[in-house]
Amino acid sequence: MTQSEVTYRPGMTIGEACLQASSLLAGVGIGEPRSNANLLLCHILGFTKAELLRDWHEPMPEPLFEQWAALIARKAAGEPVQYLIGEGWFYGRPFTVTPAVLIPRPETELLVEAVIEAADKLWPAADKGTVPSVVDVGTGSGAIAVTLSAERTSWRLFASDLSPEALAVASGNAARHEAAERITFVQGDLLLPFVPDGGGVEHQTDAASGLRIDVLVSNPPYIPAADIPSLQPEVRDYEPRLALVGGDDDGLEPYRRMSVQLPQLAQLPRIVGFELGIGQAQDVADLLRAIGHWDEIRIIADYGGIDRHVLAIRHAE
Incomplete structure (x- = not known):
């Protein structure tokens, strides 16, 4: 039988509170229980x-224990720690996250790096x-947008999303990192929003309509709807469905739609970088090859060796 909640006792140290919570989380099958407990304790105490x-051996502040117990209970139920503390890290920077947005993943940093490397060759800083x-x-x-803007401050960035709640979070992160x-x-x-005249797009702006896009990067929804029930509970039950599901069939609907929309832009981008799901790389690469614009299309593996990104580059104007 596992312990169901953390309990306070007089004289309890910060370290004992952390270990008690770690044991509870491990007992209910939460991955990386000690790391999660450490992050939540730092958040409660305002510590690095x-x-x-x-202060491991200092007393646990009793006035904070009720809040601590509530957070551990939510984590034990599977809620992602990033939502509990309201923050996730990406490319060495903290980003505000809410249940309106996906939690940034380390593998997406590889897409950012690949785009920067390719763009620096086409548009040298000199x-x-x-x-x-x-x-x-x-x-x-x-x-992605904020990181690209922070790393290359001269670039002209546009960022779109269907969700106004997500755009509010993104705008706040841009301000947080002085990129607004x-x-x-x-x-x-x-x-x-970027197709000339927009085809009746309600929220299209003059700045976006007909924009001549040089670099397009996207991490769209790519999980087939039928696969959602088999996802980790942290993802399935808490992250926004709008940002996860890429259609009822194979998850490739957003890429197919963008492959149709790309030729409708004022110009085809010289660089296109997509993140995608397991087993989707060749299909997405083929969609781009069929357009016939880019002279290099390569697949980039993530840290686990999974083909995770497709990068298309047109080297010559």
């Missing part, structure tokens, strides 16, 4: 990890006269 170690217009489709928390003036946020479905 170093300060947590420093050539001050030309900078790319970059669009992040399905921006969510804004992790360099990013234009647009509400809309995939590439429609």
Whole structure:
């Protein structure tokens, strides 16, 4: 029988509170229980990890214990720790996250790195006269757009999302990292806000309509609807369905729609970078090959060796 909740006792130290919570989380099958307990304790106490170690043997503040117990109960039920503390890290920066957006993943950092590397070759920093217009489709928390803007402050960034709640989070993250003036946020479905005249897109802006996009990057929904019940509970029960489901069939609906929309843009981007799901890389690469615009299309594996990104590059104007 596992312990059902953390309990306070007089004289309990911060370390004992952490270990008690770790044991409870492990007992209900939560992965990385000690790491989760540490993060939540740092959040409650306002500590860094170093300060947590420093004060490990100090008394646990009794006035904070009720709040601590509530957070551990939510974590034990499967709620992602990033939502509990309201923050996730991406590319070395903290990003505000809410249940309106996906939690940024480390593998997406590889997409950012690949886009920066490819774009730096096409638009060298020494050539001050030309900078790319970059669009992040399905921006969510804004992790990709804000990171690209922070890493390359001269680039012109646009970020779109169908969800106004996600755009509010992304806009806040842009302000948090002093990139708000360099990013234009647009509400809309995939590439429609950027198609000339928009085809009747309700939320299209003058700045987005007919934009000549140089770099397109997107981490769209790509999970087949039938696979949702088999996902980890942390994802299935808490992360936004709108940002997860890529259609009822094979999860490729957003890529198919964007492959149709791409030729409708004012110009085809010189770089397209997509993140995708397991087993989807060749199909997405084939969709881009069929357009016949890019002279290099390559597949990038993630840290686990899974083909996770497709990068298409047109080297010559």
